[in-house]
Amino acid sequence: MLEVKKLTVHYGVIQATKEVSFQVKEGEIVSLIGANGAGKSTILKAISGLHRATSGDILYQGKPIQKESTKKIVELGISQVPEGRHVFGGMTVLENLEMGAFLRKDKAEIQKDFKMVFERFPILEERKKQDTATLSGGEQQMVAMGRALMSRPKLLLLDEPSMGLAPIFIKEIFAIIKMINAQGTTVLLIEQNAKVALEIAQQGYVLETGRVVKSGTGKELLASDDVQKAYLGG
Numbered sequence: 345m346l347e348v349k350k351l352t353v354h355y356g357v358i359q360a361t362k363e364v365s366f367q368v369k370e371g372e373i374v375s376l377i378g379a380n381g382a383g384k385s386t387i388l389k390a391i392s393g394l395h396r397a398t399s400g401d402i403l404y405q406g407k408p409i410q411k412e413s414t415k416k417i418v419e420l421g422i423s424q425v426p427e428g429r430h431v432f433g434g435m436t437v438l439e440n441l442e443m444g445a446f447l448r449k450d451k452a453e454i455q456k457d458f459k460m461v462f463e464r465f466p467i468l469e470e471r472k473k474q475d476t477a478t479l480s481g482g483e484q485q486m487v488a489m490g491r492a493l494m495s496r497p498k499l500l501l502l503d504e505p506s507m508g509l510a511p512i513f514i515k516e517i518f519a520i521i522k523m524i525n526a527q528g529t530t531v532l533l534i535e536q537n538a539k540v541a542l543e544i545a546q547q548g549y550v551l552e553t554g555r556v557v558k559s560g561t562g563k564e565l566l567a568s569d570d571v572q573k574a575y576l577g578g
């Protein structure tokens with residue numbers, strides 16, 4: 345579904361990634377793990393058209409998208425849940441969710457999707473009139489995910505969904521990611537929390553200073569000595 349080939353990205357003179365290659369097959373959950381500054385967010389920004397690659401290819405359903413606008417990329421079915429939630433404070437939960445559907449015109453279908461989001465995140469229905477800025481971190485993460493789902497993505501890009509959350513919320517969010525995937529959405533996940541990310545992933549890639557240094561199934565990486573030592577404290 346997604347093929348990233350030799351992706352190199354710069355910010356001015358700073359090279360953030362170097363010839364990164366990986367694949368996401370339809371129906372999978374794929375996790376990219378790595379420490380601070382490894383280049384994880386940069387890769388997601390390049391895929392969603394927020395930052396242009398210096399070189400390399402990003403193929404989505406066989407077609408290059410690295411020169412497309414973010415709007416076009418969303419229309420093609422790729423939606424990103426950005427790091428740190430980035431929900432719109434000062435707007436209600438419902439208004440935030442509406443923003444996720446801003447490119448869509450199919451009113452009846454949009455109503456169905458509100459229902460779908462509230463089924464997945466019942467707490468959001470209870471809080472739908474509340475200012476999003478006053479929600480807990482876990483609830484804001486749910487709003488960000490719900491907002492992305494309102495664009496009906498085929499491929500969901502998740503930027504550190506565990507960040508800043510208590511273990512109980514992490515468990516809940518990851519259970520929901522698994523459910524979203526089981527219901528047909530392909531997921532590319534980037535995480536510093538290697539354990540939770542690899543546990544739910546069919547495939548994983550380890551990034552260090554902008555390069556892929558290891559790849560394998562989620563299980564293989566969890567069991568690998570290098571990964572254990574560097575990311576799992578063991």
Ligand code: ATP
Binds near residue numbers: 358360380383385386
């Ligand atoms: P984190 O988990 O800390 O967000 P990351 O793996 O997502 O880390 P990136 O944010 O992709 O890492 O950053 C990769 C490298 O690019 C880092 O060295 C970072 O300092 C640099 N970088 C990121 N954004 C910019 C920017 N706007 N201008 C200059 N350098 C940047």
